[in-house]
Amino acid sequence: MTQASTPGRKVDRDEVFVEFTKSICPVCKTPVDAQVNIRENKVYLRKRCTAHGQFEALVYGDAEEYLSSARFNKPGTLPLTFQTDVRDGCPSDCGLCPEHKQHACLGIIEVNTGCNLDCPICFADSGHQRWGSPRSSEAESGGGYSITHEQCARMLDVFVESEGEAEVVMFSGGEPTIHRHILDFIDLAQARPIRNVSLNTNGIRLATDRAFVAELGTRDQVPDRSVNVYLQFDGFDERTHREIRGRDLRTFKQRALDNCAEAGLTVTLVAAVERDLNEHEVGAIIEYGIDHPAVRSVVFQPVTHSGRHVQFDPLNRLTNPDVIELISSQRPEWFQKGDFFPVPCCFPTCRSVTYLLVDGEPGNRTVVPIPRLLNVEDYLDYVTNRVLPDPGVREALEKLWSASAFMGTATTEEKLRATAEALDCADSCGIDLPSAVKDLNDKAFMVVVQDFQDPYTLNVKQLMKCCVEEITPDGRLIPFCAYNSVGYREQIRSQMSGVPVAQVVPNALPLADRLTTTPYGSKAARTEGDVR
Known part of the structure; x- marks a missing residue:
């Protein structure tokens, strides 16, 4: 009589499956199935392309916050018009198509591909054209272009047709200030x-052309209109400037800010934050911004690994909660983790904001x-069944926690004042609240953390709620992350220049240098068959 063998012992996976979604292959940009998993309190996106193998990327550094953010997901608002039809499904029908879940809080017009810098990190791949064209601010060839007066007018009309009264349009590039028609x-x-x-x-023209800055200042005085300067500002170390921008721009940034202050312009400092490069500078950037008379807000953007960028590891990238933790640890007397709340108009893991x-x-x-003086969660929680304390305050907070919120605008000032009326400050908060409310223009400051998706991290679920749209010369409104990751940027550049533009393959670490989780949970090196 033979003895039965002992059954093997089952082993639990080392990750929790969260959801099934869609993404793209970062090499060929083909839509592929994907899954979101939690491992060691971090959120990862895994996908497989039949031609190029398996890919995995870190998408959120705090799993608990990722899951709890769902209650901040505000119902979307329909645009007045859609520009494209649904044929192949997201992300292949961008324009906006009727399946998109949100209108455009912010419209972006890229006026050119030329630039007066050749930054090593540039999601737009601007400046030098890798297809052999000489740098030019206007009539470029070999993959570059500049829009005309007529094209700009039509792009603005498309935006208005979709939005009615639009809140914000951003002129970008390339470097928009070198376009001769930018004013x-x-x-x-x-x-x-x-x-x-x-x-x-990037501020170079603002630093060297005071007459141009003065012209911007006069346009900021137009009744019921404002002009905000969104200034590239990555830090203070020379290494930071050279590795992100290719040259030391510290003197230019200071002059640009001083010239803006003289012209009465409101400035937002925008820092690209890269792992192991300028993480240590986020607290200093906020303090510098608070102290400078022109600056009213700071935006931190973990580096988007699309376009041109340094080599990176998709499993070890910065995400929004990582930046918030850096801010809190570097300025603990000012910030703590709970001071930042997700922005409800987009997908809530994309953008977090606080006001000071x-x-x-x-x-x-x-x-x-401000979240220490007002329970923001009471107003921006769209799931929990609770009695809303004050609908007027919710409406104000929805405008403040929005991709269309910029300091220095009449809308933001109005909503800050409405919010301030509901604030409650005990003596322990250490601030003269009546005085601060009276002088909101001088005493309110905004901090934003915005993580854009790249070909490794693209999640269609998030993309369908995007409210930041690229306005294209052919009359489409394309979600920003789709424009930079799916191939729309190359499509538009080819259309405008008449020159075929190749897809940009992400410069990730070689597969042999990365580890991934196998379907059974154990760590294993990728094989040579899993080529990028």
Whole structure:
């Protein structure tokens, strides 16, 4: 009689399956199935392309926050018009198509592909054209282009047709300030029902052309309209500048800011934050911004690994909660983790915001985040069945926690003032609340953390709620992350230049240098068959 063999022992996976979704292959950009998993309190996206193998990327550094953020997912608002039909499904029908879940809070017009920098990190792959064209601010060849006056007018009209009264349009590039018609483009926007213009710039012209800055300042004084400068500002170390921008720009940034202050312009500092490069500078950037008279907000953007960028490891990238943790650890007297809340108009894991009340002088500041004076969660929780304390406050907070919120605009000031009326400050908060409310223009400050998706992290579920749209010369509104990751940028550049533009393959670490989780949970090196 033979003895039965002992059954093997089953082993649990080392990850929790969260959901099934769609993504793209980062090499060929073909739509593929994907899954979201949690491992060691972090969220990962895994997908497989039949031609190029398996890929995995870290998408969120705090699994608990990722799951709890769902209650901040505000119902979307339909645009007035759609520009494309549904044929192949997301992300192949962008334009916007009727399956998109949100209107455009912010429209972006890229006026050119030329630039006066050749940054090693550039999601738009601007500056030098890798297809052999000489750098030029206007008539480029070999993959580059500049839009005309007529094209800009039509793009603005498309935005208004979709939005009615639009809140914000951003002029970007390339470097928009080198386009000879950029002031005319701002005039075109201000002549339409578009309340605010943002100018996305590296600041070189602002530092060297005070007459140009003065012209921007006059446009900021147009009744019911504003101009905000969205200034590239990555840190203070020379290494930071050279590795992100290719040259030391610290003097240019200071001059640009001082010239903006002289012209009365409101500035947002925008920092690209890369792992092991300028992580240590986020607290100093906020403090510098609070102290400078022109600056009213700071935006931190973990580096998007699309376009041009340094080599990276998809499993070890910065995400929004990582940046918030850096802010809290570097300025613990001002910030804590709970001061930031997800933005409900987009997918809530994409963008987090806080507002500050600031008092005192440089070196002796009192900084109090508004969420400590008002239970923001009571108003921006769209799932929990609770009695809303004040619908007017919710409406104000929805405008403040929005991709269309920019400091220096009439809308933001109005909603901040409405919110301030509901604030409650005990003596322990250390700020003169009545004085701060009275002087909101000087004492309110905004901090944003925005993580854009790249070909490794693209999740169609998030993409369908995107409210930041690229306005294209052919009359489409394409979600920003789709434009940079799926191949739309190359498509538009080819259309505009008449030159075929190749897809950009992400510069990830070689597969042999990365580890991934096998379907059974154990760690194993990728094989040579899993080629990029």
